[in-house]
Amino acid sequence: MADTTPLTVIGGGLAGLVTAITSAESGAPVTLHESHRDPGGRARTATGDSPYKTNEGPHALYSRGPLWTWLQQRDLVGPASAVPLSAAARTRFHRDGSLHRMPPLPVMRLGRRDPQQAPVEEDFFSWAAALVGERHARFAANAAGVALFHHDPGILSARFVQERLHRVLAMPPEAKYPVGGWSSVVDGLVGRARSLGVRIETSSRVTPSGLAEAAGRGPVVVATSLAAARTLLGDDSLTWESGRTALLDLGLRARRGDAFIVSDLDAPGWVERFTAQDRTLAPAGEHLVQAQFPIGEGESKAVGIARGERLLDLGMPGWRDRVTYRSEALAAGRTGALDLPGTTWRDRPAIDRGNGIYLAGDQVAAPGLLAEVSFNSALEAASLAMRAPRIRTARPLDLNRA
The missing domain is CATH 3.90.660.50 (Polyamine Oxidase; Chain A, domain 2)
Incomplete structure (x- = not known):
């Protein structure tokens, strides 16, 4: 650990915690600043005085994704439940003003198509309509809405929407639910970070001058919302749909x-x-x-x-x-990146901002479904920070563990 350069992480949500853990696992001294009283960001489970444990909107982990694997490797998932068969039988699909037990067969067939067959340049509705007709194309676009949070998914890139439709309609379902809400995952991440020596400072809001001071000591990963990063870095280019x-x-x-x-x-x-x-x-x-x-x-x-x-x-x-x-x-603007026709995740704001500053979060240049974008960007930001010329770690960053 001698002769190492400190890493500063701004933001204690999923992206910030994964960045801190991954960097600390490589031997880097890490300080994480979280502006709220508790870490977790949008992965926090709200309780307060209420007996109800609510996430910020519907949340689930997807078991075929890299985040699930990474959490399992570190024993950070905890008890998690799949969709019980008795509950699955009570799933309903609303179309034409009434409820149905199954989505239309053309929608299910479309969902099984390899996302690589969908064009990046064309909007989803036009592409799907040529395959299953306009009516079913609209149903399919709306079915993907659970992973998009957009009022008109059909106008988005066909490749982008099809990647999500393919996983949303996968059988058996990918969704897994941490028992007790996502706070159980956050608690595990926080515990892992602290056990590795990460210094977590809560109620700690970093200003632009504070960012400049931290960047003078070593690499900085800004793991906030894109809007907050735009203000902190004074960079108006940090926008995305x-x-x-x-x-x-x-x-x-x-x-x-x-x-x-x-x-x-x-x-x-x-x-x-x-x-x-x-x-x-x-x-x-x-x-x-x-x-x-x-x-x-x-x-x-x-x-x-x-x-x-x-x-x-x-x-x-x-x-x-x-x-x-x-x-x-x-x-x-808190529901992740959306790619319009002609764009992919590679066109989003770059993780490497230069001068030893990196971005992580769900609207930056990284692939994945929902929280997986935050996770993948965190791994990349940590990797870039560890390779920065001024930082020497006790051991190389092992991304193969992810």
């Missing part, structure tokens, strides 16, 4: 027959009863429902919530009389 989504959390008195999932195919939207796979998220005898409904630039949160309530009327009859808890929010 993202979505706007109305979020609705509900505690409901339990009722037999409630749907597990309602996927809206008439418009992008998703309702999920999370207590179907983890009863610890709500008091006994209650359901915890989390839902998201993307809205356009000129639309209010109320528009999305109203559409969600109509979906709930179909999937969970009588829900209005059973509400024990309710919370609404708007996620704007």
Whole structure:
């Protein structure tokens, strides 16, 4: 550990924690600054005085992705549940104004297509319509909405949407749910970081002058939202397409027959009863429902919530009389990168910003589904920082472990 250069990580969400852990595993001294009282970022599970454990919108880990493997290798997943068969049987798809047990067969066939067959330059709707017709192309675009948080997924790059549709409709389902919410994963990451000697400073907001001071000592990884990084670095080029989504959390008195999932195919939207796979998220005898409904630039949160309530009327009859808890929010520019036709993840803001400063997060130049973008960018940022000329580590960074 002698003659090493310190690494500073700004942001204690998933990207920041993975960056810190990966760098510390290579012997680098790491200090992580988190502006909030607790690490976790959008992976935190909110509780406070409430008996309900809610994530910031519907959350799941995808078991065929690199993040799941990395967590497993470090024994950081903890107990996690798959979708139980009894719950899967209660999945419903909303189309043409009513609920159905299965998505249309052309949508399922489209979802099985290799994403490499989809063109980058063409929008998804045009490409899919040529294969399955306009009606089913619209259903397919909206089915992918659970991983896009965008009000009109059909206008996005065909390759980008197909990559997500392919995984969303995969059988058996990839989704895995950490018992107790994502806070269990965050707690494991924080514990791992501290055991490696990472210094975690909470309620620590770094200013542009503080960033410059840290960069004078060694490499800095900015693992914040792209908007926060833009302000911190004073770099107006740090922008990328993202979505706007109305979020609705509900505690409901339990009722037999409630749907597990309602996927809206008439418009992008998703309702999920999370207590179907983890009863610890709500008091006994209650359901915890989390839902998201993307809205356009000129639309209010109320528009999305109203559409969600109509979906709930179909999937969970009588829900209005059973509400024990309710919370609404708007996620704007906080739902990950979206690639328009002609662009891929490689066109997003570069991880290496020069002068020993690197970016990590879910809107930068890294591949993956949802949180996997943060994870992959964190690995790349850590690797670049470790190779910076001024830093010598006790042992080389081993990315093969990921």
